[in-house]
Amino acid sequence: FGHGLSYTEFSYSNMKLSSAEMKDGDILKVSIDVENTGKRAGSEVVQLYVSDKDSTVPRAVKELKGFAKVFLNPGEKKTVTMELCARDFAYYETKIHDWYTPSGTYEIQIGHASDEIREAAELTFTTDVLLPFTVDMTTTMGELMNHPKTAGKMMEYLEGISQGEEPKKEDGEVQLVTPEIIAQMPLKSFLSVIPGEAIEQMIVELNSLCAEEGK
Template structure:
Protein backbone atom coordinates (compact mmCIF):
# COMPACT_ATOMS: atom_id res chain seq x y z
CA UNK A 1 0.00 0.00 0.00
CA UNK A 2 1.36 3.39 -0.99
CA UNK A 3 0.10 5.17 2.12
CA UNK A 4 2.21 3.00 4.46
CA UNK A 5 3.71 4.03 6.89
CA UNK A 6 1.49 7.12 6.64
CA UNK A 7 2.19 10.44 8.27
CA UNK A 8 1.17 12.77 11.07
CA UNK A 9 0.34 9.78 13.25
CA UNK A 10 -2.17 8.28 10.84
CA UNK A 11 -2.22 5.54 8.22
CA UNK A 12 -5.14 6.00 5.84
CA UNK A 13 -6.63 3.08 3.98
CA UNK A 14 -7.50 4.77 0.72
CA UNK A 15 -6.22 6.25 -2.52
CA UNK A 16 -5.68 9.80 -1.32
CA UNK A 17 -3.47 11.54 -3.88
CA UNK A 18 -2.67 8.28 -5.65
CA UNK A 19 -5.23 8.54 -8.43
CA UNK A 20 -4.51 8.04 -12.13
CA UNK A 21 -0.93 8.63 -13.25
CA UNK A 22 0.15 9.41 -9.67
CA UNK A 23 -0.62 5.81 -8.73
CA UNK A 24 0.75 4.14 -11.86
CA UNK A 25 4.00 6.13 -11.78
CA UNK A 26 4.61 5.51 -8.10
CA UNK A 27 3.98 1.78 -8.59
CA UNK A 28 6.10 1.82 -11.78
CA UNK A 29 3.28 0.28 -13.81
CA UNK A 30 3.15 0.37 -17.60
CA UNK A 31 -0.10 1.68 -19.08
CA UNK A 32 -1.37 1.70 -22.65
CA UNK A 33 -2.38 5.37 -22.72
CA UNK A 34 -0.26 7.43 -20.29
CA UNK A 35 -1.50 10.70 -18.81
CA UNK A 36 -0.83 13.55 -21.26
CA UNK A 37 -0.42 11.18 -24.21
CA UNK A 38 -1.78 12.14 -27.63
CA UNK A 39 -1.45 11.22 -31.31
CA UNK A 40 -0.08 13.54 -33.97
CA UNK A 41 0.61 13.51 -37.71
CA UNK A 42 4.11 14.76 -37.00
CA UNK A 43 6.87 14.28 -34.41
CA UNK A 44 8.74 16.56 -32.04
CA UNK A 45 12.23 16.67 -30.56
CA UNK A 46 13.15 18.33 -27.26
CA UNK A 47 16.58 19.89 -26.70
CA UNK A 48 18.52 22.42 -24.62
CA UNK A 49 16.60 22.11 -21.33
CA UNK A 50 17.32 24.91 -18.87
CA UNK A 51 16.17 26.37 -15.56
CA UNK A 52 16.48 30.03 -14.61
CA UNK A 53 18.29 29.05 -11.41
CA UNK A 54 19.50 25.78 -9.92
CA UNK A 55 19.16 27.13 -6.36
CA UNK A 56 16.29 29.40 -5.39
CA UNK A 57 13.92 30.42 -2.61
CA UNK A 58 10.34 29.15 -2.67
CA UNK A 59 8.90 32.67 -3.03
CA UNK A 60 11.08 33.29 -6.10
CA UNK A 61 10.07 30.23 -8.07
CA UNK A 62 11.91 29.04 -11.15
CA UNK A 63 11.31 29.08 -14.91
CA UNK A 64 11.83 25.96 -17.02
CA UNK A 65 12.71 26.33 -20.70
CA UNK A 66 13.22 23.81 -23.50
CA UNK A 67 13.60 23.99 -27.28
CA UNK A 68 10.98 22.03 -29.23
CA UNK A 69 11.50 21.18 -32.91
CA UNK A 70 8.93 19.86 -35.37
CA UNK A 71 10.85 16.99 -36.96
CA UNK A 72 8.01 15.89 -39.24
CA UNK A 73 6.61 17.02 -42.59
CA UNK A 74 3.39 18.73 -41.48
CA UNK A 75 2.41 21.51 -39.11
CA UNK A 76 1.58 20.33 -35.62
CA UNK A 77 0.98 21.32 -32.02
CA UNK A 78 2.84 19.89 -29.06
CA UNK A 79 1.96 20.18 -25.37
CA UNK A 80 5.11 20.40 -23.28
CA UNK A 81 4.58 19.08 -19.76
CA UNK A 82 6.64 19.74 -16.64
CA UNK A 83 6.47 17.34 -13.69
CA UNK A 84 8.11 17.79 -10.29
CA UNK A 85 9.61 14.97 -8.22
CA UNK A 86 10.34 15.71 -4.56
CA UNK A 87 13.38 13.66 -3.60
CA UNK A 88 12.59 13.72 0.11
CA UNK A 89 9.28 14.80 1.59
CA UNK A 90 8.03 14.88 5.15
CA UNK A 91 4.79 13.24 4.00
CA UNK A 92 3.99 10.44 1.58
CA UNK A 93 3.67 11.91 -1.92
CA UNK A 94 3.33 10.64 -5.50
CA UNK A 95 6.55 10.01 -7.41
CA UNK A 96 5.89 12.99 -9.65
CA UNK A 97 3.13 15.54 -10.22
CA UNK A 98 2.24 17.75 -13.17
CA UNK A 99 3.02 21.36 -12.24
CA UNK A 100 2.99 23.19 -15.56
CA UNK A 101 2.40 22.84 -19.28
CA UNK A 102 2.32 24.90 -22.48
CA UNK A 103 1.20 24.26 -26.05
CA UNK A 104 3.31 25.31 -29.02
CA UNK A 105 2.39 25.45 -32.75
CA UNK A 106 5.26 24.54 -35.08
CA UNK A 107 5.79 24.46 -38.83
CA UNK A 108 7.85 21.57 -40.29
CA UNK A 109 11.48 22.02 -39.23
CA UNK A 110 10.66 24.98 -36.99
CA UNK A 111 12.11 25.31 -33.47
CA UNK A 112 10.69 27.38 -30.64
CA UNK A 113 11.70 27.84 -27.02
CA UNK A 114 8.92 26.99 -24.59
CA UNK A 115 9.09 28.57 -21.12
CA UNK A 116 7.01 27.35 -18.19
CA UNK A 117 7.11 29.15 -14.81
CA UNK A 118 6.91 27.18 -11.57
CA UNK A 119 5.86 29.17 -8.50
CA UNK A 120 5.65 28.48 -4.75
CA UNK A 121 2.71 26.09 -5.14
CA UNK A 122 4.61 23.91 -7.61
CA UNK A 123 6.91 22.81 -4.78
CA UNK A 124 4.48 23.01 -1.85
CA UNK A 125 2.03 20.56 -0.34
CA UNK A 126 -0.74 20.97 2.19
CA UNK A 127 0.22 19.85 5.69
CA UNK A 128 -2.81 19.20 7.86
CA UNK A 129 -0.88 19.59 11.11
CA UNK A 130 0.36 23.05 10.16
CA UNK A 131 -2.96 23.83 8.44
CA UNK A 132 -1.23 25.50 5.52
CA UNK A 133 0.71 24.90 2.33
CA UNK A 134 4.38 24.38 3.15
CA UNK A 135 7.67 23.92 1.35
CA UNK A 136 10.71 22.03 2.56
CA UNK A 137 14.39 22.55 1.90
CA UNK A 138 15.81 20.01 -0.48
CA UNK A 139 16.36 18.81 -4.01
CA UNK A 140 13.67 18.44 -6.65
CA UNK A 141 13.84 16.84 -10.09
CA UNK A 142 12.27 18.88 -12.89
CA UNK A 143 11.00 16.38 -15.47
CA UNK A 144 10.22 17.69 -18.97
CA UNK A 145 8.24 15.49 -21.32
CA UNK A 146 5.45 14.84 -23.80
CA UNK A 147 3.45 12.71 -21.35
CA UNK A 148 3.75 11.25 -17.86
CA UNK A 149 5.56 8.25 -19.35
CA UNK A 150 7.53 10.08 -22.05
CA UNK A 151 10.03 12.16 -20.09
CA UNK A 152 12.64 13.70 -22.40
CA UNK A 153 14.85 15.62 -19.95
CA UNK A 154 15.48 15.85 -16.21
CA UNK A 155 17.08 18.70 -14.28
CA UNK A 156 17.79 18.89 -10.55
CA UNK A 157 17.23 22.06 -8.53
CA UNK A 158 17.65 22.96 -4.87
CA UNK A 159 14.87 24.79 -3.06
CA UNK A 160 15.31 26.92 0.07
CA UNK A 161 12.15 27.29 2.13
CA UNK A 162 11.46 30.74 3.60
CA UNK A 163 8.84 29.44 6.03
CA UNK A 164 9.44 29.59 9.77
CA UNK A 165 7.17 26.79 10.90
CA UNK A 166 6.27 26.19 14.54
CA UNK A 167 7.30 22.97 16.24
CA UNK A 168 4.34 20.56 16.32
CA UNK A 169 6.00 17.70 18.18
CA UNK A 170 4.01 16.19 21.04
CA UNK A 171 4.16 13.18 23.35
CA UNK A 172 2.84 10.89 20.59
CA UNK A 173 5.31 12.01 17.90
CA UNK A 174 7.29 9.26 16.21
CA UNK A 175 11.07 9.05 16.08
CA UNK A 176 10.90 9.87 12.36
CA UNK A 177 8.96 13.06 13.15
CA UNK A 178 11.46 14.04 15.83
CA UNK A 179 14.35 13.62 13.39
CA UNK A 180 12.52 15.48 10.61
CA UNK A 181 11.84 18.54 12.77
CA UNK A 182 14.91 20.87 12.97
CA UNK A 183 14.34 21.69 16.65
CA UNK A 184 13.51 18.11 17.52
CA UNK A 185 16.58 16.79 15.69
CA UNK A 186 18.84 19.26 17.53
CA UNK A 187 17.54 18.14 20.93
CA UNK A 188 16.96 14.42 20.33
CA UNK A 189 19.66 13.75 17.73
CA UNK A 190 22.48 13.13 20.25
CA UNK A 191 20.41 10.33 21.84
CA UNK A 192 19.48 8.67 18.54
CA UNK A 193 22.79 6.89 17.92
CA UNK A 194 22.78 5.49 21.46
CA UNK A 195 19.17 4.36 21.08
CA UNK A 196 19.96 2.65 17.77
CA UNK A 197 22.91 0.79 19.27
CA UNK A 198 20.79 -0.42 22.19
CA UNK A 199 17.96 -1.50 19.87
CA UNK A 200 20.24 -3.49 17.58
CA UNK A 201 21.90 -5.08 20.59
CA UNK A 202 18.52 -6.06 22.01
CA UNK A 203 17.03 -7.43 18.77
CA UNK A 204 20.15 -8.76 17.05
CA UNK A 205 20.55 -6.08 14.35
CA UNK A 206 24.15 -5.70 13.24
CA UNK A 207 24.95 -9.30 14.19
CA UNK A 208 27.05 -10.77 11.39
CA UNK A 209 24.60 -13.68 11.20
CA UNK A 210 21.71 -11.38 10.32
CA UNK A 211 23.08 -8.02 9.14
CA UNK A 212 20.94 -4.94 9.88
CA UNK A 213 17.76 -7.00 9.60
CA UNK A 214 18.49 -8.77 12.87
CA UNK A 215 16.86 -11.90 14.21
CA UNK A 216 13.34 -10.54 13.61
CA UNK A 217 13.85 -10.45 9.83
CA UNK A 218 13.70 -6.67 9.34
CA UNK A 219 15.71 -3.55 10.12
CA UNK A 220 14.63 -2.82 13.68
CA UNK A 221 15.14 0.95 13.32
CA UNK A 222 12.85 1.08 10.30
CA UNK A 223 10.14 -0.29 12.55
CA UNK A 224 11.06 1.90 15.53
CA UNK A 225 11.26 5.08 13.44
CA UNK A 226 7.50 4.97 12.89
CA UNK A 227 6.67 4.32 16.54
CA UNK A 228 6.12 7.06 19.16
CA UNK A 229 9.39 7.97 20.84
CA UNK A 230 7.96 7.29 24.28
CA UNK A 231 6.96 3.75 23.24
CA UNK A 232 10.45 2.94 21.98
CA UNK A 233 12.01 4.31 25.17
CA UNK A 234 9.85 1.89 27.14
CA UNK A 235 11.96 -0.96 25.69
CA UNK A 236 15.08 0.67 27.11
CA UNK A 237 13.80 2.22 30.33
CA UNK A 238 16.19 0.21 32.50
CA UNK A 239 19.09 2.05 30.87
CA UNK A 240 17.47 5.49 31.27
CA UNK A 241 18.08 7.82 34.22
CA UNK A 242 14.39 8.82 34.30
CA UNK A 243 11.04 7.33 33.28
CA UNK A 244 10.47 7.45 29.48
CA UNK A 245 7.44 9.74 29.83
CA UNK A 246 9.46 12.17 31.95
CA UNK A 247 12.30 12.08 29.43
CA UNK A 248 9.98 12.89 26.51
CA UNK A 249 8.34 15.65 28.56
CA UNK A 250 11.77 17.17 29.16
CA UNK A 251 12.67 17.01 25.47
CA UNK A 252 9.35 18.62 24.53
CA UNK A 253 9.93 21.42 27.01
CA UNK A 254 13.27 22.15 25.36
CA UNK A 255 11.95 22.27 21.79
CA UNK A 256 8.86 24.32 22.62
CA UNK A 257 10.81 26.80 24.72
CA UNK A 258 12.85 27.55 21.60
CA UNK A 259 9.74 28.61 19.63
Protein backbone atom coordinates in the same frame (compact mmCIF):
# COMPACT_ATOMS: atom_id res chain seq x y z
CA PHE B 1 -5.21 15.48 -21.73
CA GLY B 2 -1.83 15.19 -23.40
CA HIS B 3 -2.68 12.31 -25.71
CA GLY B 4 -3.70 14.23 -28.83
CA LEU B 5 -2.24 12.94 -32.08
CA SER B 6 -0.07 15.02 -34.38
CA TYR B 7 0.89 14.40 -38.00
CA THR B 8 4.52 15.19 -37.29
CA GLU B 9 7.17 14.44 -34.69
CA PHE B 10 8.93 16.58 -32.09
CA SER B 11 12.19 16.26 -30.20
CA TYR B 12 13.08 17.81 -26.83
CA SER B 13 16.55 18.94 -25.79
CA ASN B 14 18.62 21.37 -23.73
CA MET B 15 16.41 21.53 -20.64
CA LYS B 16 17.57 24.24 -18.23
CA LEU B 17 16.61 25.48 -14.77
CA SER B 18 17.32 29.10 -13.87
CA SER B 19 18.71 27.75 -10.58
CA ALA B 20 19.37 24.36 -8.98
CA GLU B 21 18.24 25.77 -5.63
CA MET B 22 15.03 27.48 -4.57
CA LYS B 23 13.54 29.11 -1.46
CA ASP B 24 10.18 30.54 -0.39
CA GLY B 25 9.34 33.54 -2.58
CA ASP B 26 11.64 32.53 -5.44
CA ILE B 27 10.49 32.09 -9.03
CA LEU B 28 12.05 29.27 -11.03
CA LYS B 29 12.27 29.46 -14.81
CA VAL B 30 12.28 26.18 -16.71
CA SER B 31 13.19 26.17 -20.40
CA ILE B 32 13.55 23.52 -23.07
CA ASP B 33 14.13 23.44 -26.82
CA VAL B 34 11.43 21.79 -28.92
CA GLU B 35 12.09 20.93 -32.56
CA ASN B 36 9.77 19.72 -35.31
CA THR B 37 11.66 16.75 -36.74
CA GLY B 38 8.87 15.69 -39.07
CA LYS B 39 7.85 16.75 -42.58
CA ARG B 40 4.69 18.66 -41.70
CA ALA B 41 3.90 21.73 -39.64
CA GLY B 42 2.21 21.05 -36.34
CA SER B 43 1.60 22.03 -32.73
CA GLU B 44 3.02 20.41 -29.62
CA VAL B 45 1.71 20.80 -26.07
CA VAL B 46 4.75 20.81 -23.79
CA GLN B 47 3.86 19.58 -20.30
CA LEU B 48 5.72 20.29 -17.05
CA TYR B 49 5.51 18.01 -14.02
CA VAL B 50 6.90 18.15 -10.48
CA SER B 51 7.84 15.06 -8.46
CA ASP B 52 8.66 15.18 -4.72
CA LYS B 53 11.59 12.77 -4.29
CA ASP B 54 11.71 13.03 -0.48
CA SER B 55 7.99 13.04 0.25
CA THR B 56 6.95 11.99 3.77
CA VAL B 57 3.22 12.29 2.99
CA PRO B 58 1.10 10.48 0.39
CA ARG B 59 1.39 12.37 -2.90
CA ALA B 60 1.03 11.65 -6.60
CA VAL B 61 4.20 10.35 -8.24
CA LYS B 62 4.16 13.44 -10.43
CA GLU B 63 1.88 16.47 -10.62
CA LEU B 64 1.13 18.58 -13.70
CA LYS B 65 2.16 22.16 -12.95
CA GLY B 66 2.24 23.85 -16.33
CA PHE B 67 1.89 23.46 -20.08
CA ALA B 68 2.56 25.50 -23.20
CA LYS B 69 1.47 25.03 -26.80
CA VAL B 70 4.00 25.74 -29.53
CA PHE B 71 3.50 25.71 -33.33
CA LEU B 72 6.48 24.65 -35.43
CA ASN B 73 7.17 24.32 -39.13
CA PRO B 74 9.25 21.34 -40.35
CA GLY B 75 12.82 21.67 -39.06
CA GLU B 76 11.95 24.66 -36.86
CA LYS B 77 13.12 24.83 -33.25
CA LYS B 78 11.84 27.06 -30.45
CA THR B 79 12.65 27.50 -26.78
CA VAL B 80 9.68 27.06 -24.47
CA THR B 81 9.89 28.68 -21.02
CA MET B 82 7.60 28.17 -18.02
CA GLU B 83 7.74 29.42 -14.43
CA LEU B 84 7.27 27.71 -11.07
CA CYS B 85 6.80 29.19 -7.60
CA ALA B 86 6.86 27.57 -4.15
CA ARG B 87 3.10 26.92 -4.32
CA ASP B 88 3.70 24.59 -7.29
CA PHE B 89 5.68 22.24 -5.03
CA ALA B 90 3.23 22.37 -2.11
CA TYR B 91 0.67 20.03 -0.60
CA TYR B 92 -2.18 20.90 1.76
CA GLU B 93 -0.94 20.49 5.33
CA THR B 94 -3.72 19.97 7.88
CA LYS B 95 -1.45 20.93 10.79
CA ILE B 96 -1.41 24.54 9.59
CA HIS B 97 -4.57 24.48 7.43
CA ASP B 98 -2.61 25.87 4.51
CA TRP B 99 -0.40 24.89 1.61
CA TYR B 100 3.13 23.86 2.60
CA THR B 101 6.29 23.15 0.61
CA PRO B 102 8.76 21.04 2.60
CA SER B 103 12.50 21.27 2.16
CA GLY B 104 13.94 18.52 0.00
CA THR B 105 14.75 17.31 -3.49
CA TYR B 106 12.26 17.72 -6.31
CA GLU B 107 12.47 16.52 -9.90
CA ILE B 108 11.23 18.81 -12.66
CA GLN B 109 10.00 16.77 -15.63
CA ILE B 110 9.05 17.88 -19.14
CA GLY B 111 7.41 15.81 -21.83
CA HIS B 112 4.61 15.17 -24.30
CA ALA B 113 2.47 13.42 -21.65
CA SER B 114 2.70 12.08 -18.10
CA ASP B 115 3.89 8.73 -19.46
CA GLU B 116 6.17 10.30 -22.07
CA ILE B 117 8.70 12.35 -20.10
CA ARG B 118 11.53 13.53 -22.34
CA GLU B 119 13.78 15.56 -20.01
CA ALA B 120 14.22 15.91 -16.23
CA ALA B 121 16.33 17.89 -13.75
CA GLU B 122 16.58 17.95 -9.96
CA LEU B 123 16.05 20.95 -7.71
CA THR B 124 16.75 21.50 -4.01
CA PHE B 125 14.06 23.47 -2.17
CA THR B 126 14.65 25.03 1.25
CA THR B 127 11.98 26.57 3.46
CA ASP B 128 12.25 28.48 6.73
CA VAL B 129 8.71 27.45 7.72
CA LEU B 130 8.58 24.81 10.45
CA LEU B 131 5.46 22.73 11.01
CA PRO B 132 4.05 22.35 14.53
CA PHE B 133 5.85 19.36 16.05
CA THR B 134 4.64 17.39 19.07
CA VAL B 135 6.70 14.54 20.53
CA ASP B 136 5.08 11.40 21.97
CA MET B 137 5.86 7.70 22.33
CA THR B 138 5.19 7.10 18.62
CA THR B 139 7.60 9.78 17.38
CA THR B 140 10.51 8.16 15.54
CA MET B 141 14.21 8.77 16.07
CA GLY B 142 14.46 9.93 12.46
CA GLU B 143 11.85 12.64 13.02
CA LEU B 144 13.65 13.84 16.15
CA MET B 145 17.09 13.83 14.55
CA ASN B 146 15.86 15.72 11.48
CA HIS B 147 14.00 18.45 13.37
CA PRO B 148 16.20 21.51 14.06
CA LYS B 149 14.72 22.07 17.53
CA THR B 150 15.24 18.52 18.81
CA ALA B 151 18.30 17.22 16.93
CA GLY B 152 20.87 18.65 19.36
CA LYS B 153 19.11 17.33 22.46
CA MET B 154 18.70 13.90 20.89
CA MET B 155 22.45 13.70 20.27
CA GLU B 156 22.97 14.28 24.00
CA TYR B 157 20.49 11.54 24.88
CA LEU B 158 22.03 9.07 22.42
CA GLU B 159 25.52 9.65 23.76
CA GLY B 160 24.29 8.85 27.25
CA ILE B 161 22.46 5.73 26.09
CA SER B 162 25.39 4.39 24.05
CA GLN B 163 27.94 4.58 26.87
CA GLY B 164 28.74 1.11 28.08
CA GLU B 165 26.33 -0.59 25.70
CA GLU B 166 27.43 -3.74 23.86
CA PRO B 167 25.93 -4.90 20.55
CA LYS B 168 23.28 -7.54 21.19
CA LYS B 169 24.19 -11.08 20.23
CA GLU B 170 21.96 -13.78 18.88
CA ASP B 171 23.13 -17.33 18.10
CA GLY B 172 26.68 -16.20 18.73
CA GLU B 173 26.57 -13.45 16.11
CA VAL B 174 26.80 -9.71 16.72
CA GLN B 175 23.58 -7.97 15.72
CA LEU B 176 24.32 -4.60 14.14
CA VAL B 177 21.70 -1.86 14.26
CA THR B 178 22.07 0.38 11.23
CA PRO B 179 21.29 4.13 11.22
CA GLU B 180 18.40 3.38 8.85
CA ILE B 181 16.83 1.02 11.38
CA ILE B 182 17.35 3.44 14.27
CA ALA B 183 15.69 6.24 12.29
CA GLN B 184 12.50 4.17 12.01
CA MET B 185 12.34 3.27 15.71
CA PRO B 186 9.71 5.09 17.83
CA LEU B 187 10.57 6.21 21.36
CA LYS B 188 8.43 3.45 22.86
CA SER B 189 10.81 0.86 21.39
CA PHE B 190 13.42 1.98 23.95
CA LEU B 191 11.25 1.02 26.95
CA SER B 192 13.24 -2.22 27.27
CA VAL B 193 16.48 -0.33 27.94
CA ILE B 194 15.28 3.01 29.35
CA PRO B 195 12.80 3.40 32.25
CA GLY B 196 9.42 4.71 31.17
CA GLU B 197 9.71 7.66 33.55
CA ALA B 198 12.96 8.71 31.87
CA ILE B 199 11.39 8.59 28.42
CA GLU B 200 8.38 10.58 29.64
CA GLN B 201 10.74 13.23 31.03
CA MET B 202 12.60 13.26 27.72
CA ILE B 203 9.31 13.86 25.90
CA VAL B 204 8.47 16.77 28.21
CA GLU B 205 11.88 18.36 27.56
CA LEU B 206 11.67 17.87 23.80
CA ASN B 207 8.16 19.35 23.61
CA SER B 208 9.41 22.31 25.63
CA LEU B 209 12.10 22.88 23.00
CA CYS B 210 9.53 22.62 20.20
CA ALA B 211 7.35 25.24 21.89
CA GLU B 212 10.15 27.80 22.00
CA GLU B 213 9.93 30.48 19.32
CA GLY B 214 12.75 31.95 17.27
CA LYS B 215 15.20 29.14 18.02
